[in-house]
Every structure is written in structure tokens, then in C-alpha cells.
Amino acid sequence: MTIPPSSTSGDTPYCNVCGSPRLVERYLGHQRCEACGTTRWRNPIPVGEAVIVRDGRVLLIQRGDVERSPGRWTVPGGFIGLGETPPAAAAREASEEAGVIARVLGLAAIPRLLPTPDGRGHIVLSFLAATEEEAHPRDEVATVCWCAPDEVPWDDLAFSTTEALLRGLLARSPDPRRFAATALDVATAEVVSGRTARPLPRFCAQCSGGLVADTTGIWHCSRCAAWHYENPRPTAGLLALRDHRVLLGRRREGVPGAGLWAAPSGHAEPGEAPERTAARELAEETGVRATAERLVGLFWDREHFEAVYAGAAIEGDTRAEHRPEFTALEWFDRASLPPVEALHHSAPHTTDWLVRQGLVR
Ligand SMILES: [Zn+2]
Ligand SMILES: [Zn+2]
CATH class of the missing domain: 3.90.79.10 (Nucleoside Triphosphate Pyrophosphohydrolase)
Known part of the structure; x- marks a missing residue:
């Protein structure tokens, strides 16, 4: 998964809703703006990933020259943007990182916490998906592999969550030489909760410059070029x-x-x-x-x-x-x-x- 550093986790000098420097620390590192009342929560950041199994083989990507775990192997995945659903994020990452249009079938693994150095952590949501297309390395991906279980670089996986995911798929497979293409028997659904919309960021939390919307859930600063992420x-x-x-x-x-x-x-x-x-x-x-x-x-x-x-x-x-x-x-x-x-x-x-x-x- 592509995990760029987030400029909005941890201490930042400015509120990125109103640009005010009047931020006060609350419990557990959450920050509240005294000018506009917005709270900057430090919840774990959700990650959506696509687990594509075909003929008993799983599509793995080798990470390129990225900050975290360069050269190591995982499945296509990345941050879920605000306004994006978890299955949509998984399908988008399959396209961005492996060049395939994928159809999400269901949940591939239980949600897992991936600890991060800033203490915030990522929650990894893995979706089983299908594609008829050939995969090609794209974005910051070095190579792709349709790996049978005995071809997986088990000692070179990027994340603890990747290994847990693959071992879970194997445990559900009747044949140890093939990955199972079965989703978990759990309920999944989009639900309408009636909550109010969250205020979108407009100012850079680092320099208070203006933000420009990039792709789903991602903004960049027009002054200092810092990236900003908003996630569910x-x-x-x-x-x-x-x-x-x-x-x-x-x-x-x-x-x-x-x-x-x-x-x-x-x-x-x-x-x-x-x-x-x-x-x-x-x-x-x-x-x-x-x-x-x-x-x-x-x-x-x-x-x-x-x-x-x-x-x-x-x-x-x-x-x-x-x-x-x-x-x-x-x-x-x-x-x-x-x-x-x-x-x-x-x-x-x-x-x-x-x-x-x-x-x-
Ligand atoms: Zn504010
Ligand atoms: Zn800035």
C-alpha cells in the first residue's frame, strides 16, 4: 500500500478549517480549535486493500522506492479518503497500483490494526476482489506477481497485516497449494447514519496557506506543498x-x-x-x-x-x-x-x- 507521510497527524500549528493558531491539546493528542470549535481527531487512519485471487494465486505487488518498507511485498492498498467507501478505495488502489479494474466480492479478513511510528496506527480493511485483466506495475510499484502459496516471499512481506491476511486465506482453503477465493461470512453494507457533514480543510495545518483539492480525501498546500489527508x-x-x-x-x-x-x-x-x-x-x-x-x-x-x-x-x-x-x-x-x-x-x-x-x- 502507498503510505505517504501525513502532515495532519500529531502536533500542527494551525487549524486547517479556519487557519487559526488557537489550537489547544485535548486528551490523547486530539486538538481543538478555540476559534471555530473544530476538533482534529487522531483516530487510526483507515486503509483499504484489494485481495485479488485467481486460479488459487494472489496478486501481490512489490513496493518501489517508498518511505515505508521499500522493496517489500503486499497487496494493492492505501488510505481511504473522506467521502470514499472502503470497497471503493480498495478497487481504486487495485487500479492505481496494479492497473486492473477489480470487482469487490466481500471482506477478505477481519479488520486489523497496523501500528505506526506516530502512535496513531492504521486500520486495514481487506476486500476480496476479482478481475479478468492482466496486472501491470503502476504508481510506486516495482513489480507484480500472481503468487501461489509456495511462491509468496513470506520473509519479505511489507506489513504484519499482509502476512495475517495471506495466512487467513490459506487457512480457509481446502487445498494448501491454492489461496481460497472465499470472503468471510459476515454482513457488509453501506448505511445512512444521519450524521452531519464534517467541515472540510481549507488551510494548511503547517503554514496556514491555502489548500488545493487533489484526489479523494487528499489536499496539498499551495504555499509549502505539504499534503493533507482527511479520512473516514x-x-x-x-x-x-x-x-x-x-x-x-x-x-x-x-x-x-x-x-x-x-x-x-x-x-x-x-x-x-x-x-x-x-x-x-x-x-x-x-x-x-x-x-x-x-x-x-x-x-x-x-x-x-x-x-x-x-x-x-x-x-x-x-x-x-x-x-x-x-x-x-x-x-x-x-x-x-x-x-x-x-x-x-x-x-x-x-x-x-x-x-x-x-x-x-
Ligand atoms: Zn479553526
Ligand atoms: Zn503549507
Whole structure:
């Protein structure tokens, strides 16, 4: 994947929405502008990658003379731009880096955190894709390879997430000499959350010069030429299970989806893996503890994506008066689940998946 340095992660002297230098540090390195009220979040940056398997071989690219892991091997991938969906980013990277038009089939691997030196981290979303075209190295790619498992340069892979992805594909293959072309059995969907649009950057965070839009989610400074990235923010949620019932909360007034039932969910902190975000948000919002045991699905709108997990509740009570996110918390079995129109965001998809898997009865 092409990972250029981001000028907007970490300390910057100017607000890139209004150009003001009145930035104050908040918790975990997030910055807030006192002039316009915008917060610069330091969530992990989402990466979309395309896993193209044909005749049991996977399309790998060898990275060229790039800053991170030059000469090493991975699959086509890169940052997901604000306003772009994760599958669209994966398909775009397949085109930009390997010259192929690819059709996304489903999720190829569970979302994984790739640690980065600035502590912010990337969350890698891998999509299985298909193409009938020949691949050619493009952009900052040196060579391409349709590699069978015994041809993969296992000691020369670019990222820990690349190796985990390829080993997962092999584990799902009935034939160890071929990569499987099967997607994970999880729900994926674009959902409309009713959130408000984020203010777009207009000023350089380094020098306060004017920004020029480049491609999706990328701007450059007309004065100092620094690059700026705006990406969807990662969120994660956890559906706690107990006696084949699932815990949902009724959203309070003043938030999108007020009055509707939803899974506890929230934003990833810097360097936080999605399954940890999911467990933390569940505990904070409901008082119930569970670990994210299974991926239920991946959902997205143009400004966020959400990884939802399920796991058995270990302990905790659900007294709603201590939980300001929800006005009520309830355990639902199959017969008592709220109707679809009373479910928020990804909850129609996730509850349907839980029932189909027999986890809610
Ligand atoms: Zn500002
Ligand atoms: Zn600048």
C-alpha cells in the first residue's frame, strides 16, 4: 500500500478549517480549535486493500522506492479518503497500483490494526476482489506477481497485516497449494447514519496557506506543498450475548437515531485495535463486559466505518441511570427484537446476522 507521510497527524500549528493558531491539546493528542470549535481527531487512519485471487494465486505487488518498507511485498492498498467507501478505495488502489479494474466480492479478513511510528496506527480493511485483466506495475510499484502459496516471499512481506491476511486465506482453503477465493461470512453494507457533514480543510495545518483539492480525501498546500489527508473515522461496536439474547440500547435524545435501538459503539482511540475499541465502548456505555469474539460485519457511510463484533457477556449490570448514551438497555431474544424501523444504523443487519447464525434464538 502507498503510505505517504501525513502532515495532519500529531502536533500542527494551525487549524486547517479556519487557519487559526488557537489550537489547544485535548486528551490523547486530539486538538481543538478555540476559534471555530473544530476538533482534529487522531483516530487510526483507515486503509483499504484489494485481495485479488485467481486460479488459487494472489496478486501481490512489490513496493518501489517508498518511505515505508521499500522493496517489500503486499497487496494493492492505501488510505481511504473522506467521502470514499472502503470497497471503493480498495478497487481504486487495485487500479492505481496494479492497473486492473477489480470487482469487490466481500471482506477478505477481519479488520486489523497496523501500528505506526506516530502512535496513531492504521486500520486495514481487506476486500476480496476479482478481475479478468492482466496486472501491470503502476504508481510506486516495482513489480507484480500472481503468487501461489509456495511462491509468496513470506520473509519479505511489507506489513504484519499482509502476512495475517495471506495466512487467513490459506487457512480457509481446502487445498494448501491454492489461496481460497472465499470472503468471510459476515454482513457488509453501506448505511445512512444521519450524521452531519464534517467541515472540510481549507488551510494548511503547517503554514496556514491555502489548500488545493487533489484526489479523494487528499489536499496539498499551495504555499509549502505539504499534503493533507482527511479520512473516514473508524468506529467499533460490540453486541454482548447472554442466554441467546443480545444487549441493545435505546439512543438518547439529541443524538442521531434518538429513540432507536442500537449496539454500543464508538470511535477508535489512537493506536487502538478495533476489537479493543468495541470492548471498551461496551463497558463504558452499558457497564457490561465482554470480549469481541466474532466479527459480525463491517458497515460504512461517507465519514465513518464501523466494525461490529459479538461476544459472550462476562459480567456487569445494565442500570441505565449510570449510562448517559442510552435511555434504556435491554436483552432481546429473537421473538422480542424490535422491528427493523426501530433499529438504528447497522442494527438491522447485525441482529439479522445473529439470528441466522443461531446466536440469538
Ligand atoms: Zn479553526
Ligand atoms: Zn503549507
